[in-house]
Amino acid sequence: MRPILLQGHERSLTQIKFNKEGDLLFSCSKDHVINVWYSHNGERLGTYDGNNGTVWTVDVDTESRFMVSGAADNTLRLWAVATGKCLYTWEFPTAVKRVAFSADDKQIVCITEQRMGYQCAIRVFNINREGDGTDQSEEPAFMFNPIGSKVTVCAFTLTPNVIVTGHESGKVALFNLKSGEEILNNERAHMDVVTDLQLSADRTYFITSSKDKTARIHDIQTLMVIKTFTTETPLNSAAIAPGKPYILLGGGQDAMNVTTTSLRQGKFETRFWHKVLEEEVGRVKGHFGPINTIAVHPGGTCYASGGEDGFVRVHHFDDSYFRAKPYGDLEIED
Incomplete structure (x- = not known):
């Protein structure tokens, strides 16, 4: 697979996200800029300027009409995808670390950081989709402070008014x-901080990655661990490949330890694991530092990884990937 190298950021990537059709790829980084690219050829479509700090997180709705971002300048921003205009800004006392749209695009959830005497808070805003999107409510529809360990990642479930969260202590919970x-919670889901949480296409299960060097698939209703994938490196991101029984894992050592190890030991590859058999099936090299974020095309035709090196690499899968028989001669019918 020859990767397309996207060079549009000056600092390390924090999150990348495909839109629902998969033709657009959004990337945000520590250089205050959000970029949008054509995923098929890597052409940069435009940038979303306006943040005054690291942009930690980004999400886009199913219509590719609105995008939402959270940043270290303590703001949550709503953007028009087509024009790059910032439609509305919410301001908080601390940085916004994670944002996500609900399945029906009518709500967004955001996590603000525990810092300077402020508690970690989860806020949910109702999005007014009428008109041009500039008329939004300043006050959250719901807000609460989760007790105990700090929340690091979250997403909406299909059950109305229920979100799934991953925590610094390694637990996953439903709120x-x-x-x-x-x-409901699973205190022992991981032994260290949960670094990423991505839902399956039908939102019935989800995958988490953690600094404890494992990624796990959980049932979204019971939070039971279904599969565990154990690696030898701390993981920063995990994604589920649609249409094939694979999951993709990315990680590497912390940035400050990178200079002391060779590339081979730094383990900066994207790892492919068999979702059912829990076996590693392949690796893709390329980044010069830890992989911070991975996203898979909704159609399963390509994937993208964003690294500490400031590059996004888009890999379109070869024919051999689609011809491969992950279960041997056994044919799986949909």
Whole structure:
């Protein structure tokens, strides 16, 4: 697979995201800029300027009409995807570390950091999709402070007013947005901080990655661990490949330790694991530092990885990937 190298950031990547059709790829980094690219050829379509700090997180709705971003300048911003205009800005006391749209695009959830005497907070805003999108409510529809370990990642489930969260202690939990109470948790989901959480296409299960060197697939209703993938390096991101029984893992050592090891030992490859058999099936090299974020095309035709080196690499899968028989001669019918 010859990668397309996207050079549009001056500092390390924090999150990348495909839109629902997969023709656009959004990338955000520590250089205050959000870029959008054509995924098929790597052409840069435009930038979203306006943040005054590291942009930690980005998400786009199913219509590719609105994008939302969270940054270290303590703001949550709503953007028009087509024009690059910032439609609305919410301001908070601390940085916004994670944002996500609900399945129906009507709500966004954001996590603000625990810092300077402020508690970690989860806020949910109702998005007014009428008109040009500039008329939004300043106040959150729901807000609560999760008790115990700090929340690092979150996403909406298909159950109304329920979100799934990953925490610094390694636990995953389900929260009721209206009451703010924890419905269910799995304290031992991971042994260290949960670094990424991505849902399956039908939102019935999700994958988490962690600094404890494992990635796990969980059932979204029971939070039971279904599969565990153990590597020898701390993981920063994990994604599920649609249409094939693979998951993609990315990580590497912390940035400050990178200079002391060779590339081979730094383990900066994207790892492909068999989702069912829990076996590693391949690796793709390329980054000169830890991989911070991985996203897979919704159609399963390519994937992108963003690294500490400031590059996004888009890999379109070869024919051999689609011809491969992941279960041997066994044919799986959809």
